[in-house]
Amino acid sequence: MELICPAGTPAAYREAVDAGADAVYCGFRDETNARNFPGLNFTREELAASIAYGKARNVQTYVALNTFMRAGAERLWYKAADDAVLLGADALIVADLALMAYIAGTHPRQRLHVSVQASASNADAISFLVQSFGARRLVLPRVLTVADIAALAPKVACELEVFAFGGLCVMAEGRCSLSSYATGLSPNMQGVCSPASHVRYREDGDEMVSELGGYTINRFGADEPAGYPTLCKGRFHIADDEGYAFEDPVSLDVMEHLDALRDAGVTALKIEGRQRGKAYVAEVVSRLRQALAATPEQRPALLAHLRRLSEGQRTTAGAYEKKWR
Amino acid sequence: MTGRSLRITLGPVPYLWDGEAWRDFYFRIADCAWIDAVTLGEVVCSKRLHFTQPFIDAVATRLADAGKDVALASMAMVTLEREAMLTRKLVQASQWPVEANDLSALGLLSGRPHLIGPFVNVYNGATARMLVSRGATRICLGPELSLTSVAEIVGVAPETDFEVFAFGRLPLAISARCAHARAKGHSKDNCQFVCQDDPDGLAVDTLDGQSFLTLNGVQTMSHTCQVLLAELPALRDAGVSHIRLSPQHCDMAEVAETFAHVRDLRIDAAEGEARLRVLYPDVPFSNGFHHGTTGADWVPTAAERVSA
Numbered sequence: 001m002e003l004i005c006p007a008g009t010p011a012a013y014r015e016a017v018d019a020g021a022d023a024v025y026c027g028f029r030d031e032t033n034a035r036n037f038p039g040l041n042f043t044r045e046e047l048a049a050s051i052a053y054g055k056a057r058n059v060q061t062y063v064a065l066n067t068f069m070r071a072g073a074e075r076l077w078y079k080a081a082d083d084a085v086l087l088g089a090d091a092l093i094v095a096d097l098a099l100m101a102y103i104a105g106t107h108p109r110q111r112l113h114v115s116v117q118a119s120a121s122n123a124d125a126i127s128f129l130v131q132s133f134g135a136r137r138l139v140l141p142r143v144l145t146v147a148d149i150a151a152l153a154p155k156v157a158c159e160l161e162v163f164a165f166g167g168l169c170v171m172a173e174g175r176c177s178l179s180s181y182a183t184g185l186s187p188n189m190q191g192v193c194s195p196a197s198h199v200r201y202r203e204d205g206d207e208m209v210s211e212l213g214g215y216t217i218n219r220f221g222a223d224e225p226a227g228y229p230t231l232c233k234g235r236f237h238i239a240d241d242e243g244y245a246f247e248d249p250v251s252l253d254v255m256e257h258l259d260a261l262r263d264a265g266v267t268a269l270k271i272e273g274r275q276r277g278k279a280y281v282a283e284v285v286s287r288l289r290q291a292l293a294a295t296p297e298q299r300p301a302l303l304a305h306l307r308r309l310s311e312g313q314r315t316t317a318g319a320y321e322k323k324w325r
Numbered sequence: 326m327t328g329r330s331l332r333i334t335l336g337p338v339p340y341l342w343d344g345e346a347w348r349d350f351y352f353r354i355a356d357c358a359w360i361d362a363v364t365l366g367e368v369v370c371s372k373r374l375h376f377t378q379p380f381i382d383a384v385a386t387r388l389a390d391a392g393k394d395v396a397l398a399s400m401a402m403v404t405l406e407r408e409a410m411l412t413r414k415l416v417q418a419s420q421w422p423v424e425a426n427d428l429s430a431l432g433l434l435s436g437r438p439h440l441i442g443p444f445v446n447v448y449n450g451a452t453a454r455m456l457v458s459r460g461a462t463r464i465c466l467g468p469e470l471s472l473t474s475v476a477e478i479v480g481v482a483p484e485t486d487f488e489v490f491a492f493g494r495l496p497l498a499i500s501a502r503c504a505h506a507r508a509k510g511h512s513k514d515n516c517q518f519v520c521q522d523d524p525d526g527l528a529v530d531t532l533d534g535q536s537f538l539t540l541n542g543v544q545t546m547s548h549t550c551q552v553l554l555a556e557l558p559a560l561r562d563a564g565v566s567h568i569r570l571s572p573q574h575c576d577m578a579e580v581a582e583t584f585a586h587v588r589d590l591r592i593d594a595a596e597g598e599a600r601l602r603v604l605y606p607d608v609p610f611s612n613g614f615h616h617g618t619t620g621a622d623w624v625p626t627a628a629e630r631v632s633a
Contacts, residue, residue: 068448071470071477098451119446120428122403124412128432143404143501151406171498171545172402174446177469178497178538181547181620184613186469189448209533213619216531232498236537237530238508245529245540246504319501325513 001261001292002268004062004161005285008040008275013050015282016059020289023060025093026050026274032080033064034095034117035274036191044083051088060090066115067191068096068174078102085110093139094118095174100133113137116163117174117188123155130158137161139270141172142252145322146260153265162261165284165306166272168252168318170232178231182213194230201226253315255291255303280309331561331588332361333581334488336443336465336571337398339496339541341373341521348380350572355391357578359585362394362567364424364440366415368401369499370542371408372516385421396422399430401444402499402543424465435459443467443490443569444499448474450481457485464488465569468495468551471617476563486566491557492580492601493571494526494539495547495611495620505540513543525574536609547621549611552601554587555594555626556615575605594626 005021007013016024027033029041042050051061063084069077077099084092085107092110094100095117103112116139120126129135137159140149153160171178173187180186183198200211208220210229217229227233232246252272254261261269269292271284284306291302307315318324335354338347354360365385367374381397389395397419399412409429416423416433425431426442441464447453453464463486466475479487503513505520505527520527526539526546539546550573553560560568568588570580580601587597598610613622 068446069451071449071474071481074449074451096446096448096452098449098455101455102451118428119402122409122427122429124409124429124432125403125427128428128435132432132435143402148404170502171500175402175444176498177467177495177614177620178545180469180614181495181497182537184617184619184622188446188469215535215537216533219532235532237532237534238527238540241508242532243508245508245538246500246502246545322514323512325502 001258001266002161003285003288003292004268004270005281006166006271006274006276007050007281008035008037009278010042010046010050012274012276012278012281014053015278016285017054017057019282019285021059021285023062023090023268024050024054025062025064025270027064027066028080028083030076030080031067031070031189031191032077034066034115034187034191035064036067037196037275040275044087047084048087055088061088062091062093062113063089064093064115065099066093066095066117068117068188069099070189074098081107091137100129100135104133108134111136113139113161115139115174116141119172119174121172123152126152126156126158130156137267139163141174142169142319143172144319146257146264146320147322149261149266150264159267160265161268161270162254162266163252163272164254164258164261164269165288166252166276168247168250168316170247182215182231184213194228199229247316248314250314250316252318253303253307254317254320255299255306257317257320258292258299259296283309331557331565332567333359333584333588334362334364334567334569335360335577335581336364336490336493336569337366337368338572339369339494339544339546340524340526340572340574341370341376341518341542342524343521344376344380347377348384350577351384352387353578355387355393357581359578359581360393360570362396363388364396364398364442366398368398368426368442368444369544370503370520371400371405371411373518373520373542374411389421396424396440398424398442399426401426401442403427403429404501422462431456438462441465443496447478450478453478453482453485457482462486463567465490465567469614469620472556472559472563472615473617475560475565479564483564487564488567488569489553489560489565490551491553491560491568491570492584493551493573494549494608495551495614496544496571497538497547497620498545500543500545503543504545505542508540547611548608549621549623550605550608551612551614552598552610553612553615554584554597554601556612557584557588557594573605573608579604
């Protein structure tokens with residue numbers, strides 16, 4: 001299986017390549033990609049230099065153009081696609097149907113990958129994208145079990161990529177407006193979720209309160225570390241109980257399912273984390289590279305180390321395991 | 326009024342209601358003169374289908390006999406083979422137009438007339454035009470879009486009917502996990518249909534007691550109810566042809582009448598809002614998405630700002 005690694009900066013790109021990535025995914029420094037955070041992403045010049053660095057080492061570059069084109073501003077996305085093709089991107093990762101149509105029509109030889117943001121979660125949806133736009137690969141939304149993926153793979157005429165490690169979206173990607181409901185900024189349009197610009201921490205007695213857009217997302221006791229207020233990982237009051245309504249603050253880790261995913265027909269494993277530092281990227285990529293080469297018996301030791309890098313040092317296999325539902 | 330008059334549509338019931346209550350709700354809607362079109366069906370969770378399935382033919386027929394344009398909605402998220410089969414069957418066998426709410430239904434419907442529901446992402450005019458070229462005759466835009474975006478999209482495909490989400494809790498997210506079942510100590514696979522206990526959803530408040538979200542099975546909705554009443558003239562001027570009312574657990578026929586009266590300038594928006602607050606009490610209103618700001622916000626009309 002290919003190992004697809006994140007890069008939010010040129011430095012992280014080089015670390016990912018040197019640590020053993022088969023491909024690196026990254027985006028331009030604007031709202032055309034779904035990790036539009038301050039200080040992240042690539043200028044045209046940086047992307048050109050990074051692609052050259054990767055090509056010299058036989059590592060591919062996938063450019064994420066995976067937000068939905070803002071009405072009236074479509075040129076920004078078309079230009080980003082044109083530039084990525086010109087700069088030598090090996091694949092474009094796209095969610096918007098009209099952007100897929102543009103790329104298929106204007107750059108018919110360009111490899112098109114369908115972003116997880118497109119939310120194609122079944123064979124008929126995937127076949128529609130393959131037949132309509134020539135999609136070569138599809139990144140599966142984190143809503144399917146390993147068994148679901150195994151049943152799906154033989155029915156579709158494209159490669160399948162899955163998220164294997166890193167942040168966990170609890171909601172189906174590309175279909176979530178929770179963040180824009182609370183902050184006015186949207187994953188789908190502006191490429192941001194629970195943006196730092198709308199985060200506030202305040203002390204209330206012994207407790208630390210984390211807020212997003214004026215809503216309390218969590219309260220932490222004196223001896224509890226105060227985590228980032230990602231909306232769907234917050235603690236809320238429901239009926240007569242308080243708790244993590246949607247998901248605990250945990251990360252995704254499907255290492256225990258590597259062989260099952262390979263047997264299911266998965267082509268590529270994706271590591272989440274374009275907002276992470278280069279040291280994190282290097283560590284995760286090299287460990288996963290080793291884990292893929294190791295025997296199942298050797299893996300637990302390699303992976304125990306990885307888990308320490310996870311949010312709250314806790315992980316879940318999420319929707320890949322049926323019991324999560 | 327100039328231009329096309331806004332037609333009033335009723336979207337699918339998002340919640341799990343008892344089958345007979347669901348049927349009786351639509352029988353009343355059939356008698357409601359103000360509603361022009363109804364889209365029916367289970368959009369949120371396939372496990373609920375058996376509640377309404379026995380009544381769907383009778384309901385659709387009664388609505389059509391009453392002169393409503395009837396459509397059947399496909400599910401918003403299809404992951405299981407059983408759900409894929411249901412979608413295929415709906416597309417192949419429905420005697421009513423189908424509203425696509427997932428890319429699977431969109432692909433299967435290609436080349437024949439169909440509707441696009443709010444769960445298919447249409448964020449720009451280019452996507453709308455492409456869907457029209459594949460057979461879409463009416464597109465219900467997602468509630469996250471601002472009026473500016475709506476106007477841009479409609480302007481690019483002016484020959485098409487566009488529908489905007491004008492009343493109801495906002496559908497904000499959908500998940501593989503059922504947070505509703507989880508909140509009541511169950512898993513999705515053994516949910517015991519606990520969402521039926523909450524016919525208007527289950528409130529999610531913050532730890533500081535702020536009303537925030539609503540659980541509805543695998544779907545997460547807003548706590549606020551989107552109300553676009555003062556915005557009707559702007560929507561009509563933008564070329565929008567239909568406004569969608571999303572059923573809440575209240576008298577939707579009266580809600581529709583209120584919208585019709587404001588549309589027809591029989592009452593002003595402020596009076597309409599006051600009526601809605603009686604019909605659907607205890608739930609704050611929002612219209613922030615329409616005004617390009619935080620979705621939960623309530624942006625008062627100019628008249629309300631003056632009187633405040």
